[in-house]
Amino acid sequence: MSLPTPDRLRTATLAQAAAAAQRPAALPQDLRIGHLHLGLGAFHRAHQALYTEAVIAGGDHRWGICAVALRNPALVQALQAQDGLYSVTERHGEQRRSRIVGAIARTLHAPSQPQAVLDALRDPAITVVTLTVTEKGYGQQPATGTLDETDPDIAHDLRQPRTPRSTLGVLAEGLRLRRPDAPLSLLSCDNMAGNGRTLRRLLLQYAEAVDPALARHIDALAACPDSMVDRIVPAATEATRAEAAAAIGLDDAAALVCEPYTQWVIEDDFRAPRPAWERAGALLVPDVRPYQTLKLRMLNGSHSAIAYLGQLAGLPTVADVMADARLGPWVRALMHEELRTSLQAPAGFDAAAYGDALLHRFENPALQHRTAQIASDGTQKVPVRWLGALRDHLAAGRPAPRLEAALAAWLHYLVCPHDARGAALQRTDPGAAPLQAALRAAATPEAQVAAALAHGAVFGPDDWPAGLRQRLAAALQRLAAGGLGALLTPQAPGAPGSPPAG
Incomplete structure (x- = not known):
């Protein structure tokens, strides 16, 4: 006889979670949104979101995350069905520890909700933007480090900058709408040497091609610190989802299983308030390179x-x-x-x-x-x-x-x-x-x-x-x-x- 399917993870079922599973200190609906993330996926949810979760657990509820999927809507739909909650199980061999995370207060799908994404970027309450869009998401020629204007999304955005598709186009248009007295920091978390400097260089190259005044506005408005991230987070599978369900006692369509090790080294170069990630173990340094x-x-x-x-x-x-x-x-x-x-x-x-x-x-x-x-x-x-x-x-x-x-x-x-x-x-x-x-x-x-x-x-x-x-x-x-x-x-x-x- 098959076992009954556990209830779906969401706010109403949180009390049913296994006693061994750590619960969030605050629920997503109780958070203010101050942290925007581009590139909603497994790595962000097992890395930056957990550092922000730890800051929230310390009592600072200003840093709920608005997480944006740039392509596939499936994860957005899964998280919305779970009120933003999901689980992370850290495992090495037979040792495991599970927690339920509540840091993601809102999810958006950029292709179907473009105006909502731009509105979030212009919102002065959001003062830090993190990115995990992979190396190819920056529209860069890898060998030269310059903007690849032949990239289909970049080419589209240079022609139609008000309806952007690329990461750079979305950032540039969102920052165009942002007030000059509302600075923010754009923190790349992708595996590129000098990732913050790379982001800044490419974003300004793109903006210059659209409108030199836009490039000057972005240059004055945004900081782009470098960062280095480290954690092995495999893509989720049905097997890892089943493992998470057994660990937390609830069905979690957004579950992750990853290694216990995590590291985040960040250049201490911000222009606006940010979560105190160092309290969660991040290392703030003068030079990340x-x-x-x-x-x-x-x-x-x-x-x-x-x-x-x-x-x-x-x-x-x-x-x-x-x-x-x-x-x-x-x-x-x-x-x-x-x-x-x-x-x-x-x-x-x-x-x-x-x-x-x-x-x-x-x-x-x-x-x-x-x-x-x-x-x-x-x-x-x-x-x-x-x-x-x-x-x-x-x-x-x-x-x-x-x-x-x-x-x-x-x-x-x-x-x-x-x-x-x-x-x-x-x-x-x-x-x-x-x-x-x-x-x-x-x-x-x-x-x-x-x-x-x-x-x-x-x-x-x-x-x-x-x-x-x-x-x-x-x-x-x-x-x-x-x-x-x-x-x-x-x-x-x-x-x-x-x-x-x-």
């Missing part, structure tokens, strides 16, 4: 390598890759011998211990973090996660054979029809089509490398040294002929494709 570089290279860089190797090997999760007898040690060596050594850690920061902690987090089988999810949008991620480290190693004359192997694996992944187990590879990267066409048109590994490195949108100036070209071509040839085993086998000094000595 060393922390950003550390995380982008060590966590995100190794994650991308895990993703592409895992996809080619037919391994669906990060933990599967880490448990593999060949790939797990390879990832550990990439982390400590190449990614960590490519950067200068902040003073007093133990980068070796940080790397070990990352590897331990990657091994967590409870997360079911999908390699396919991490592998998406590589044309946006590879430039910021790998290429800076690779250029630094090349400039210093240091070998980086694993980074080069990872790069070869990504290029092969872009055109390979199936993984090592015969399953079709399903790629998600809207920016990859021109690069894929160039790779498929190339008749030899050498021609593939030449075509890839000439693709300036990803690789920047085509000034890559001949030795790298030769090693990448040899790696592609080994991969095509012998699979991952041949790619990852260390090459003897002097062998074709081996790194230089020293």
Whole structure:
């Protein structure tokens, strides 16, 4: 006999929640809205929203969140049906802790409620805007860092700025409507080096193209601090939803399961009141960039390598890759011998211990973090996660054979029809089509490398040294002929494709 379905999580059923589940200190309807978030999704709800929730729990009820979905309305509908409530279950192995979150006081769907989103941006009661719109959401050419006016949404907004579709267009139009005496802060929480500076530069470039007076207005009105965020939050599945229901005793269509670890480093550069996130453990610093570089290279860089190797090997999760007898040690060596050594850690920061902690987090089988999810949008991620480290190693004359192997694996992944187990590879990267066409048109590994490195949108100036070209071509040839085993086998000094000595 099947068990009865638990009641749906909402305000009226909150008293039925399991005793072990932590309840919100305040209900969404009891909060004032002072925090706007663009990019409603899993990461925001398991990260920034929890820091704001902790501030609210301390008695400051000014910071209810108005969370905006920029694409899919499903999550907005789910949260509205639950009065804004949802649960987060933190899990490592068999250890778990669940809480019900009440920080999201309002949800909006930008495509169907554009005026409501613009009204929220112009509201002087809202003084801080956070963003998790992914790297591709900024309308940036990854290699040049400039505004991509060929992006369909950016092109539309430049023609019709009063009815925007893009993140930059929505921000610019909302700020155009905002009073000059109502400053606010725009806090990017996406995985980009100098994300606040990037947002400011692109937003001003966009505004300048629309109206120079608008650019001056935004420049005077808004601060754009940098930030670095860290927490592994896999996409929700029916399995994680069932796990959450068992943990909280209620059906939660917006449930999340994530790791216990969380970090937020924020540049202390605000022009208006903000939640006291430092009381919840955020670190406010003068300069976030060393922390950003550390995380982008060590966590995100190794994650991308895990993703592409895992996809080619037919391994669906990060933990599967880490448990593999060949790939797990390879990832550990990439982390400590190449990614960590490519950067200068902040003073007093133990980068070796940080790397070990990352590897331990990657091994967590409870997360079911999908390699396919991490592998998406590589044309946006590879430039910021790998290429800076690779250029630094090349400039210093240091070998980086694993980074080069990872790069070869990504290029092969872009055109390979199936993984090592015969399953079709399903790629998600809207920016990859021109690069894929160039790779498929190339008749030899050498021609593939030449075509890839000439693709300036990803690789920047085509000034890559001949030795790298030769090693990448040899790696592609080994991969095509012998699979991952041949790619990852260390090459003897002097062998074709081996790194230089020293």
